[in-house]
Amino acid sequence: MTESFDYFVISKTLQCWYEQNKRELPWRETKDPYAIWISEVILQQTRVNQGYDYYLRFIRRFPNVKALAKASEDDVLKQWQGLGYYSRAHNLHAAAKQIEEIFHGEFPKKYSDILSLKGIGEYTAAAIMSIAYREPFAVIDGNVLRVISRLFMIEEPVNSVRGKKKIAAIAHAILDPQHPEIHNQAIMDFGATLCKPKQPKCNDCPLQVHCLAFAKNVVSEYPVKNKSTKITNRYFHYFHIIHNDHTYLCKREANDIWKNLYEFPLIETSKPSTFIELQNTASFTRLFGANHDILFTHQSHVKHILSHQIIYADFYKVEIPDSENFSLPDKFQKIPAEYITDFPVSRLIHKYMENY
Ligand code: SF4
Structure with a gap:
């Protein structure tokens, strides 16, 4: 590729390829900024195949900003259940309320206004501006970073500020201002x-002849990345209590993973712990006292991988005789066992519930 390389050719080649190969997806049939916003948020960190059904369900349940703003948080989280990265659902809900309150229910049309909404970053704002309003904003997601990094052999790590800046400049240079919506999706x-x-x-x-990494036979070396951040191991011990056809759930309220989702009573330890070790903790005594009639059965041990954490979870079934006078502090909700699936829970808890 030379200095005088015509960026226009890259964009036209991409658009031509897209017209012949694009996947038919429901959010591509619309110019509604609300629907485009929902699809973009669902598809962050989620594959298209997985996000497809979630998108249809979410739009059916909350067809517009007003419906989403008026919904309860539990309802929004329930629709999101299983998608992970729950802050996305919290932010969607909060941003819908912002649109109702600040923009009188009208989806904003200015880039800076869209960017002011909770959870909307440059990527999503650019996607909405270009796809819904056909304004010349280049989107830069992981795919775009990779393509540009290979085409132009970008030596700066794509997860560094310098690398991102360099790629953003190229992304804007190759954008077709006449057809930003097609170029970006392409x-x-x-x-x-x-x-x-x-x-x-x-x-x-079709871009092979323009691709520097291909020409030098170094495609596998791009994109260049800085070493990823440290992974933390966590050890969760969940107690699925059964007492008089009821069980107990608790809402996670701390600023941590799965905020505002429900879960069984939990003891978290700093290292792997056997049941005997757990029994000797103050947390265990706070939950179960010194009651000897309770039957604990170890149900499963699961390794659950998140982006920066690995959760090692043990699930115990806790059977308490009906005659026993048992209760937990107020933060635990006692609920009839058959209503357990009405509550939004993490994928980890959801998988357990499917099996037990
Ligand atoms: S030649 Fe290979 S590495 Fe280069 S843009 Fe095409 S697919 Fe990507």
Whole structure:
């Protein structure tokens, strides 16, 4: 590629490829900024196949900003259950309320106004501006970073400020201002399906002749990345209590993973712990006292991987005789066992519930 390389050709090639290969998806049939916003948020950190049904359910349940703003938090989290990264659902809900209150229910049309909404960053704002309003804003997601990093052999790590700046400048330079909505969707789809993280389909690639990494046979070395952040191990011990056809759930209210989702009574330890070790903790005594008639059965041990944490979870079934006078502090809700699935829970708890 030379100084005088015509960016226009890259964009036109991408758009041409897209017209022939684009996936038919419901959010591509609309120019409604609300629907585009929902789809973009669902598809962050989520594969299209998985996000597809969530999108349809979410839009059916909350067809517009007003419906979402008026919904209860539990309802929003329940629709989101299983998608992970629950802060996305909290932010969607909060932003819908902002639109109702600040913008009188009208989805904002200015980039700076969209960017002022809770949880909306440059990527989502650019996607809404370009796809809903056809304004020339280049989107830069993981796919775009990878494609540009390979095409132009960007040496700066894509997760560094300098790398991102450099790629953003190129992304804006190659954007077709006449058709920003097609260009943006084309480059993201191209990255997702052709210029994939592993085993990119270089032999089928219409940009092959323009690709520096391909020309130098170093595709696998791009994108360059800084070493990822440290992973923390956590050890959870959950107690699925059964007493008089009721069980107990508690809302996670701390600023931690799964905020405002429900879970069984939990003891978290700083290292792996056997049941005997757990029994000797103050937390265990606070939950169960010294009652000897309770039957504890270890149900499962699960390794649950999140982006920066690995949760090692043990589930215990706790059977308390009906005649026993048992209760837990107020923060635990006593609920009939058959209503347990009405509560929004993490994917970890949801998987347990499916099996027990
Ligand atoms: S040639 Fe390969 S690495 Fe280069 S843009 Fe095409 S798919 Fe990506």
